[in-house]
Amino acid sequence: MNELTGKIALVTGGSRGIGAAIAKRLARAGAVVALTYVEAADQAYAVAKEIEADGGRALVIQADLTRPDAATHAVAQTVRELGGLDILVNNAGFLTYGPLAEVSAEELDSVLAVDIRSVFLAAQAAAPHLGEGGRIISIGSCFNGRVPGENFVLQAMAKSALVGFTKALARELGPRGITATIVDPGPIDTDMNPGDGETADAQRSLTALGRYGQAEDIAAAVAFLAGPGGRYVTGTSLAVDGGYTA
Template identity: 85%
Template sequence: MSELTGKVALVTGGSRGIGAAVAKRLAAEGAAVALTYVRAEEQARAVVKEIEAAGGRAVAVRADLAEAGAAERAVETAVRELGRLDILVNNAGFLTYGPLAEVTVEELDRVLAVDIRSVFLAAQAAARHLGEGGRIISIGSCFNGRVPGANFVLQATAKTALTGLTKGLARELGPRGITATIVDPGPIDTDMNPADGDSADFQRSLTALGTYGQAEDIAAAVAFLAGPGGRYVTGTALAVDGGYTA
């Protein structure tokens, strides 16, 4: 029997990259998975089909988490479609970078809405359904521990805010046996940050291993935290960054 057999997970931003890898790994461990997408419906359906072809159960849910009510609706849809909720993975994020002077109010509002507000609201909604052994896992960033240079102030602000939110969730929900954790990726080879991109060599140079990671590396860490091995881990972050913050 797989470690997550009988569990139900919701993975936000699960149509591609890290989110898709997480959804597929949790399904491989036995969980039924709901995954959200905004525009990439075809990619989301492809992830669902891959999970189903392997004998799992999955559903794709459209949700623009920049909208205030979308996170709660996604949680309720997952519960309605799959019967319960045991694991929430907050993966959706809005990537932007540039000089401080050029950051617009619209960019600030969208990043905070997706990266922070939606995490708060999803956790709030999920907490109504999670029972003993429930998990809230958020995907952060290596910027929590190290900002390598200029132009990352907005990204660093948003991802670092997850620390306080996660510690608060851990204290609030710990008495119910629910954990809250963060996985902080380093440079990961995805279509948003390809290993052959313009800044790839610079990012490699910041890691101790000198390499990019794969989305599956992050998925493995999430699966560990979601499973029995993560039962005594809460209120903290796990860096999967190739030594970026060493």
């Protein structure tokens, strides 16, 4: 399982949950992995230590993606310290709930900064460094295809913006042999959305499989898209949602 040997990957928000699973999965596939964190340095370095214990190499980068320059600096540091970049995984994001009337301007700005602006700026910074076979993979949401109830206006808006952006990226970067894709998770058991949380039963009931997924399910999809199997997949979304959007 060394399909990514010689590749360099950057995973934003890689200190926990889905991001940590992605970082570790790409490393097991042979990639050298950089991962960003905001405040949880101990968790980020724990992920890196696990990667290195398995014989891999990891770089930990502090990056507050609510700041306009953070994504660009993370890409630059990855290229400078690891020698290049082949795979960008835009994973960092907010999981937000609440009715339209209660969304504050500050909350709106934070979500748009991380879920949309940082994705754009990271891709913009990464594109000049990506060669033939380069990958830009963004983590979206099952709300891209279905919004089953109220209180998801901010989440649905922010993640849906990735669809148009990714299609445009695919067209612009395709002639260089670079793909752009989205992985749309359904209910995934993480500390942000635990399988024993208040809304867990309701979320399970909306899936065809009747259960939560695991972070490793999303990581497996990312590894597929990043590897040889994903070379002819671009400009589209892959739903890993247990049938949430069926």
